[in-house]
Each structure stands twice: as C-alpha cells, then as structure tokens.
Amino acid sequence: VGARRGAKEMLSYLHEFHAGNHADALKHVTLLAVLSQLKAKDKPLRYIETHAGAGGYDLRSAAAQKNSEFEGGIGRVWNADAAPAAVARWLELVRRYNGGAAKVSRYPGSPWLARELVDQNDSVFLFELHPAEHRALDQKLAADRRVTVLREDGLVGCVGLVPPPERRGLVFVDPSYETEDESDRVLDALAKAHRRFATGAYAIWYPVIERRWVQRFERAVRETVSGPIDLYELGVAPDGRGRGLTGSGMLVVNPPWKLRDEMREALPWLARELGIDGAGTHRVVELVGE
Numbered sequence: 001v002g003a004r005r006g007a008k009e010m011l012s013y014l015h016e017f018h019a020g021n022h023a024d025a026l027k028h029v030t031l032l033a034v035l036s037q038l039k040a041k042d043k044p045l046r047y048i049e050t051h052a053g054a055g056g057y058d059l060r061s062a063a064a065q066k067n068s069e070f071e072g073g074i075g076r077v078w079n080a081d082a083a084p085a086a087v088a089r090w091l092e093l094v095r096r097y098n099g100g101a102a103k104v105s106r107y108p109g110s111p112w113l114a115r116e117l118v119d120q121n122d123s124v125f126l127f128e129l130h131p132a133e134h135r136a137l138d139q140k141l142a143a144d145r146r147v148t149v150l151r152e153d154g155l156v157g158c159v160g161l162v163p164p165p166e167r168r169g170l171v172f173v174d175p176s177y178e179t180e181d182e183s184d185r186v187l188d189a190l191a192k193a194h195r196r197f198a199t200g201a202y203a204i205w206y207p208v209i210e211r212r213w214v215q216r217f218e219r220a221v222r223e224t225v226s227g228p229i230d231l232y233e234l235g236v237a238p239d240g241r242g243r244g245l246t247g248s249g250m251l252v253v254n255p256p257w258k259l260r261d262e263m264r265e266a267l268p269w270l271a272r273e274l275g276i277d278g279a280g281t282h283r284v285v286e287l288v289g290e
Helices: 007-012 022-038 062-067 085-097 110-117 131-141 154-160 182-196 211-224 259-274
Strands: 046-049 056-058 106-108 123-127 147-150 169-173 201-208 229-235 247-253 281-288
Touching: 022 085, 022 110, 022 169, 022 201, 022 229, 022 247, 022 259, 046 110, 046 154, 085 106, 085 110, 085 259, 106 110, 110 123, 110 131, 123 131, 123 154, 131 147, 154 169, 154 182, 169 182, 182 201, 182 211, 201 211, 211 229, 211 247, 211 281, 229 259, 247 281, 259 281
Parallel strands: 046 123, 046 169, 123 147, 169 201
Antiparallel strands: 056 106, 201 247, 229 247, 229 281
8 A cells, every 4th residue: 555665664664744634533423432332341352452552652753743643633623512422522532631621732542542441350451562652652661561562473363362251352453554565464463363252343444555566455354354345444535555644444343233323423523624625525324234
C-alpha cells in the first residue's frame, strides 16, 4: 500500500507523526464502541492488541507538529458538544487524558483507551516491537496488574493467546502496512487465531490509499474467516492513486449486535465534520451476514 519499505525498515514507523488524525478518529471510535458493547455483559474478557505503539502522544512534540495531522482529526471535533454516542464516548476519554484542559495537547493511544473500559477481572495483552515505543508503553501501562506488555511480533503472539480462559475477547489489529507482506501476515494471523477462537471479536484497521487494494483486502478477509463481518469506512477526501491516505476502514469480525447501529450514527457525523471541503464519505457494509 502506497510507498513500500523493506522489512528491515518496519521498525522505523512512529505513530507520533500521525497521532489524533482522521484514521485515529475512526479506529478509536470503533474500538471503544466494540469494547463498550462487549462490556455490556458483566463477564470477564481478554483484550489483545498486536501493534500497541507508545500508549500516548504529546501533540506539542516536533514529530506531531511536523504535519499537524491531529488538526484534521481530534482538533476539528475537540469542542463538539452534540456528537453521536460512539463519538461522544471517544471525546470524553480523550478529554480525560488531557486532564480537562480547554485545548487538546495530548492524544491517548488505543492501549490507554481500552484500559479505561476494561474491568478488574479482565486481562490486557499489548504487543509492540519498536524498542522506544515498547519502552514508553511499558512505562505508561505495565504497572497495571491487568496489563502485560510484550516486545514481540503481535501477529505471531496473538495466536497463542486465544482462546482465552475468559472465553470472551477482542483482538485489535492495527499495523502500519508499510511492508509489502504485511497484509498477507494480517490475513495469516487472522486465519490462525479464528481457527482457535471462532467466537472472538476481531477488529482490523486498513488504510484507504488505493481502492483496488481495499477491494482485494475485503475479498481476502471474507475468504479467510467464516461468520459475520462488518465494514466501517471513513473518507475525508476523494480516493485515488497518488492522493495519499484519504481515509481508512475497520473490519470487525463477530461484531456485537448493536455495533452497527452506533456506527450508522457516528460515521455520517464524522464524515461531515472531518471531510475536507465537504468531501467526507462513509461506508457501513455487512460484508458477511450471520
């Protein structure tokens, strides 16, 4: 997808440059909606994240300020006061991470957001290979007894963590897709984990850079797992070759039953608020039914 890098350069990716952008808005609104629905049942679950990052980001840093991508994401909706339920949940937690400040200056990573929704009897496993990112993540979250931080390949490690003893769980897959084989590795991990834990929920982020790639990826996911799959996509500009990251999507395997209703309210609102010059788009698609 986009400009490819060799496998040796995989660890050069740092999310700090992109923290809080429109892709984070979609993935985190979706993640929190899935977790909220799963936690509606008073039963323990296991949360697994394959590419956890640093756990949180300073938007005043040189990296975040380089392209100020957060201004097209969290920055545009920071002061929104009439957002749909799924968006409001996300905004409430980001504001909490900022200590109630009037202006956004910090952005939480998905590990922190997920940790805020899980209970004392839940377990959290966070994978991160990048040494600096892993160190930051470990410092932020490892003191929590529910959390295990691992410097391992999450696409390999997640398979061994399912099925969980809790018999309920969510695997969140959020790679950068900067290496040529990463989508194949995502599909391989999904196939192996789903064979072991077919009733688990799986949430997989993907970038929209080239529409034909997205269509191939959708087909491949449909062919990889059985059972229900929903697709939620947010675009902020017309997609097409050479335009860069114009949007992104989430594929949710075994979506909780009220998730689609929440996303049908959230995505049009996000498309309107984050779309550039009114060009925002969204898709809510039942890729595979019950």
